[in-house]
Amino acid sequence: MNHHDDCKTAYRIAAPVAKARFENFKRKGCYLSLGLAFVATIAGCSAPERSRSLGNPSISANTIALQVCSNCHGVTGISVSPNFPNLAAQPPLYLEAQLKSFKSHGRSDPAGFEYMWGISARLTDAQINGLAAYFSSQSPAPGKATDPALHKNGQMIFEQGIAATNTPACAGCHGTKGEGMQLFPRLAGQHADYIVKQLQVFQRTDERPEGSVMKTIAHGLTPEHMESVAAYLEAMPSAQ
Structure with a gap:
């Protein structure tokens, strides 16, 4: 199969997948991610090192990061x-631990099951x-501005806990x-929003078994606690 046929095959595969997942992405408000995922699949045909075959051990991690992971997590790891x-x-x-947990299906929260199992498997x-x-x-x-009251309550939980x-x-x-x-x-x-969702996962399910410590902690948090500490964390300034 020549390069032109390779690209046509990639398009034929990508188009129905994109269409099938459109409603799911639309529900999540991820139009940009959907578009980037489709474009990246096709754009990969012209890249010097193509990552369309995740099962190929010769494909570098940087190429996978730029052509695959970036569709959802951003080129620099900051998602939209x-x-x-x-x-x-x-x-x-x-x-490393999270990717291996996805690969072994140890982490089975909805987002992990839907997106990461297939990617990590290869x-x-x-x-x-x-x-x-x-x-x-x-x-x-970078940190984002948040409601002062939430920030204050969240800071107290983050620094002191809840006696x-x-x-x-x-x-x-x-x-x-x-x-x-x-x-x-x-x-x-x-x-x-992501922090709150993960706290809810820890609190209500066993979908993240490696987080047994967090399961106990999450049970001590009310929805208001979760909202406050999540808002405080999102607003925290960058620190390496």
């Missing part, structure tokens, strides 16, 4: 839609390590600046 987390400046060990360990290195080296997302429910301070594991460490993710600058 809160449905997809910021990956920029996340601890590399955390990123990544080699070397590519996983390379992707973690790529995104961890990016500059973190009434024996909920420990978030800073104890995630760093005093929300920068994350080792297997604990960066929370500073993360989308507030």
